[in-house]
Amino acid sequence: MAHIDAGKTTTTERILYYTGKSHRIGEVDDGEATMDWMEQEQERGITIQSAATTTYWQKTENGVKGERCQINIIDTPGHVDFTAEVERSLRVLDGAIAIFDALRGVEPQTETVWRQAARYKVPCIGYINKMDRIGADFYAALESIKTRLGAKAAALQIPIGKESGFEGVIDLIELKEIRWDAESDGEKMEITPVAPERNEQALQWREKLIDSLSSVSDIVTEKYLAGEELPAALIRQELRKAVLRRAILPIFAGASRRNMGVQPLIDAVLDYLPAPDEVEPAQAHHQKKEELVPVPCKADAPPLALVFKIQYEREAGSLCYVRMYSGSFNTGATVYNIGKKKRERANRILRMHSNRHEPMDTLSAGDIGVIIGLKLAQTGDTLGSEGWPLLLEKMQFPEPVISVSMEPRNLSESEKLKEVLALLSKEDPTFIAKEDEETGQLIISGMGELHLDVLVTRILKEFYLGAKVGAPQVTYRESISVQVERTESFSKVIAGKENAASLTIKVEPLARGSGNKYTWAAKFRDIPEEIRDAVERGVNASFQSGIALGYPCIDIGVTITGVEYSELTGTEMAFEACASLGFDEACKNASPVLLEPIMAVSMVSPKESVGDVISLMTQRGGQVLSMESKAGGDEVKAQAPMAKMFGFMTALRSVSQGRAVFTMEFSHFERKA
Ligand code: GDP
Ligand code: MG
Numbered sequence: 001m002a003h004i005d006a007g008k009t010t011t012t013e014r015i016l017y018y019t020g021k022s023h024r025i026g027e028v029d030d031g032e033a034t035m036d037w038m039e040q041e042q043e044r045g046i047t048i049q050s051a052a053t054t055t056y057w058q059k060t061e062n063g064v065k066g067e068r069c070q071i072n073i074i075d076t077p078g079h080v081d082f083t084a085e086v087e088r089s090l091r092v093l094d095g096a097i098a099i100f101d102a103l104r105g106v107e108p109q110t111e112t113v114w115r116q117a118a119r120y121k122v123p124c125i126g127y128i129n130k131m132d133r134i135g136a137d138f139y140a141a142l143e144s145i146k147t148r149l150g151a152k153a154a155a156l157q158i159p160i161g162k163e164s165g166f167e168g169v170i171d172l173i174e175l176k177e178i179r180w181d182a183e184s185d186g187e188k189m190e191i192t193p194v195a196p197e198r199n200e201q202a203l204q205w206r207e208k209l210i211d212s213l214s215s216v217s218d219i220v221t222e223k224y225l226a227g228e229e230l231p232a233a234l235i236r237q238e239l240r241k242a243v244l245r246r247a248i249l250p251i252f253a254g255a256s257r258r259n260m261g262v263q264p265l266i267d268a269v270l271d272y273l274p275a276p277d278e279v280e281p282a283q284a285h286h287q288k289k290e291e292l293v294p295v296p297c298k299a300d301a302p303p304l305a306l307v308f309k310i311q312y313e314r315e316a317g318s319l320c321y322v323r324m325y326s327g328s329f330n331t332g333a334t335v336y337n338i339g340k341k342k343r344e345r346a347n348r349i350l351r352m353h354s355n356r357h358e359p360m361d362t363l364s365a366g367d368i369g370v371i372i373g374l375k376l377a378q379t380g381d382t383l384g385s386e387g388w389p390l391l392l393e394k395m396q397f398p399e400p401v402i403s404v405s406m407e408p409r410n411l412s413e414s415e416k417l418k419e420v421l422a423l424l425s426k427e428d429p430t431f432i433a434k435e436d437e438e439t440g441q442l443i444i445s446g447m448g449e450l451h452l453d454v455l456v457t458r459i460l461k462e463f464y465l466g467a468k469v470g471a472p473q474v475t476y477r478e479s480i481s482v483q484v485e486r487t488e489s490f491s492k493v494i495a496g497k498e499n500a501a502s503l504t505i506k507v508e509p510l511a512r513g514s515g516n517k518y519t520w521a522a523k524f525r526d527i528p529e530e531i532r533d534a535v536e537r538g539v540n541a542s543f544q545s546g547i548a549l550g551y552p553c554i555d556i557g558v559t560i561t562g563v564e565y566s567e568l569t570g571t572e573m574a575f576e577a578c579a580s581l582g583f584d585e586a587c588k589n590a591s592p593v594l595l596e597p598i599m600a601v602s603m604v605s606p607k608e609s610v611g612d613v614i615s616l617m618t619q620r621g622g623q624v625l626s627m628e629s630k631a632g633g634d635e636v637k638a639q640a641p642m643a644k645m646f647g648f649m650t651a652l653r654s655v656s657q658g659r660a661v662f663t664m665e666f667s668h669f670e671r672k673a
Contacts, residue, residue: 001086001117002099003107004046004078007129007256009033011099012053012075014262018187019055019071021353025185025259035075039461040454048077048454049085049311052321052352052368059267069270072368078109080665081451084397084430086113088308088379090120091395092323092368095273097265098126098249102136102162105144105630108602108663114149121280123243125250125268126151131159131166132255138162142251151249154212156239157264158205159253160198169253169261170194172206173232178264186259213238216247236271243272244279276366282306282325284382284390287338295325295390299364302388303327303335307381308395312423319350320371322383325392328364329383335374338382338389347373379429397429398666399477399554400445401597401642404452405470406459407441413465417442420463424455431455437550445475448664449646474597474643476551477669480590483508487562488582490574499574503535504562505582507590510555512668516543519559527565534572535560538579547587549594554669558583595669597642602635603652605660610634612655620644633660639667 002008009028012035016022026032031042041048053073059066074089090096096117100106117124128141138159145153157169160177168179177195181188194202210230214221217238223230242248250272254261281294284304295304309321329335331349336342350357350370363369377383380394408414421433421444432445446452449472456469485506492499510517518539520532543553560579601622605613607629613636614624622640629635645664652660 001076001090001096001113002078003101003104003109003113006078006099006101006104006107006110008075008078008099009035011097011127011129011256011262011265012073014186014256014259015073015266016053016055017185018263018266019057021053021055040457044454046077046079048082054351054353054368057266057270059270066270071266071269074368076113078113079450080109080112080663081446081448081454083112083116083447083665084428087116087397088395090116090122092306092308093122094276094279095269096122096124097269098124100126100128100141100145101133102128102130102138102141102253103133105141106148111148112665114151118246121246123246123273123279125243125252125265125272126153127252127254127261127265129254129256129261131162131253131261132164132258134163136162136166138253145249145251149249152212152216152247153249153251154209155205155253156209156250156268157253158202166255166258166260169264170198170202170205171264172202172209173235175202175206180258180260182259186262189263210235212248213242216242216245240272244274282392284325284392287389287391293390295392297365298326299328299366301326301365302385303329304382304384304388304390304392305329305363306392307377307379307383310377310379310427312427316348316372318372318374318377318426319352320374320377321352322363322369322371324363324365324367324369326365327385328362329371330362331360335371335383336386337374337376338384338391340376340381342376343386344374344376346371378426395429398447399597399669400430400432400447401475401599401666402448402452402472403443403445403475404456404472405436405441405443406456407468407470409466409468413467414442416463417459417465417467420459420465424458428455432552434544441470447666472646474641476549476597476672477554477595478547478549478551479553479555479593479595480507480509480547480587481593482591484586484590485561486582486586486589488578488585489564490578490581491569492574492577494573498569499571500566500569501571501574501578502562502564503560503575503578503582505579505586506557506559506561507583507586508557508559509590510557512555512670514555514557516553516555517557519557521559521561524560524563527563530572531565531570531575534576535579538576539583541576542580542583542587547584547592551594553587554595556587594672596672598639598667598670599642599645599664600667601638601640601645601648601662601664603638603660603662604630604633604635605656606633609656609660610636613652613660616651616655620648641670642666 013026013033017025026034055071058068076086076089160167170177177192179190180186214224220238252265277297281296283292284295286293304326305322305324307322311319333346335344335346349360349363351360382392408417425431425433430447487504489502539558617638621644622638624638626637
């Protein structure tokens with residue numbers, strides 16, 4: 001995980017090469033990276049989808065090969081528009097390598113992914129890449145990791161030389177120098193004792209490492225105070241414990257593009273990052289007991305898996321990526337979708353190697369793989385067995401904030417377009433497509449201009465559809481400002497049969513950022529489950545379709561406080577419709593409000609133009625929050641309404657002679673003035 005361009009894909013390509021997974025190094029710059037296999041990724045030179053890959057590594061210690069370990073890797077995109085891909089990867093992975101650019105240190109998106117990793121308590125190691133770049137500064141980058149991420153970073157290596165004179169690293173645990181052989185693409189390493197002229201510096205940094213470690217390990221403190229030697233194995237063991245608790249962030253150095261620094265990083269994955277059964281067990285909500293229960297990573301237990309990604313492939317259909325938390329699924333097995341209460345068949349099971357795959361007989365606890373044949377499964381669903389009704393915690397996805405309209409060329413393409421949009425929004429939870437009831441236009445919403453641009457290009461190129469695409473617009477939200485309770489009755493005769501329902505619905509405003517909450521008051525436990533599900537469906541549909549203007553609703557609490565149900569006439573259809581109607585009417589009377597997305601903007605500009613950058617921001621209704629001088633230029637942080645941010649990149653370039661850069665991500669919703 002990292003900010004865009006730190007070198008995630010470049011590093012992953014090396015990992016695949018040195019572990020023997022690929023036979024040559026695919027270079028991002030030549031559009032040939034194995035992990036960036038989508039046509040647009042290769043054209044744009046960026047990662048858009050997180051690709052999953054499995055490889056194997058044996059650590060060599062003193063010339064002896066150790067145990068062969070399986071490593072599942074997910075290379076993630078860095079651009080903020082594709083945050084959802086990062087979110088789901090961190091949700092299902094057990095460890096992460098945070099990659100930093102040696103010149104830039106911590107960048108805005110690094111802070112975002114760091115927060116995401118913290119939220120899912122993912123143990124991390126750090127890698128300062130691009131040591132060969134002009135201006136590379138390992139120590140400044142290390143400092144920025146401490147100050148800006150607040151991480152307890154401890155260097156396990158220090159670089160030998162820098163920029164074009166970057167030669168290799170000093171391993172502070174073994175006190176050895178490591179150099180890579182350019183002839184063999186860095187495959188061969190030369191390991192030598194620390195040169196006398198670097199000895200003092202190496203010892204100083206080793207001292208700092210032991211110091212950091214003793215603050216989190218009693219064993220190390222004791223030995224240290226007693227003046228005892230600290231064996232390398234003990235240091236690694238204690239570091240491992242601390243990394244698993246996220247108490248320390250070990251830092252490595254390298255230049256992946258020049259094939260330097262990667263093998264010790266793979267060793268570090270085995271040394272410091274957890275195996276699936278070493279992390280805290282996942283927590284799941286027991287539907288019957290209504291409580292959280294731990295799910296230990298055990299293969300001989302009932303199956304439980306989380307769907308974290310759906311990807312459409314022309315030949316295979318929907319690829320359903322799962323992380324197995326417990327038990328196993330075999331090819332041909334019946335899989336129970338716990339939330340949807342439906343059975344499906346796992347026709348095939350695959351292990352993924354970016355866009356290639358290998359058939360498997362079984363997926364078991366700790367594994368990441370793909371199931372083919374599931375039609376109902378969606379991102380966030382829990383798959384398991386009927387006897388063990390546990391729901392794993394879903395991932396949180398950010399809200400789409402911009403939209404464009406799409407007008408198909410003709411009627412026949414219109415249906416096809418709708419199908420494609422449905423397919424794509426199943427793949428990507430931050431992409432929403434809907435039809436504007438009044439104009440008949442199709443509106444697609446996503447995270448940013450790049451996100452929508454990538455999707456539109458896919459629709460036009462991959463699915464050969466033509467459409468007129470409108471200018472980007474803000475996706476507003478609707479909410480309410482007072483509490484209202486209302487009783488709604490519904491009755492309709494269909495095919496001679498009466499369908500009737502009556503519900504009392506309370507709607508109330510919730511604090512910003514709470515999301516929507518739906519509650520079924522406990523006293524109506526005896527109402528049949530299908531009816532309760534129908535009511536929830538009705539309310540959820542209304543959350544999506546809005547109140548007065550058709551924008552999605554947020555921060556509304558809905559409680560069903562009264563139910564009249566008769567076995568004779570109470571149908572699912574009646575209750576679903578009644579819930580929708582009741583919600584709409586209650587909200588219309590609850591002083592509805594329109595909310596607009598406010599973006600957090602982070603700009604880096606050369607000193608000379610920072611004044612112009614700030615006034616550009618103010619002109620656009622933005623509020624400058626902070627300014628800080630850094631190695632790469634002055635960093636300005638601000639907040640601005642999304643509505644004022646269209647075309648900001650062009651304007652920013654023109655006031656800074658093309659030298660200022662910015663990133664922007666959703667911050668919060670605010671009442672529109
Ligand atoms: P990602 O966005 O984190 O996946 O970054 P990429 O792997 O796509 O790399 C972004 C750019 O940085 C590419 O042009 C790489 O060739 C370049 N790059 C990656 N690693 C290094 C390195 O060690 N040194 C230098 N100088 N450039 C690098
Ligand atoms: Mg990449």
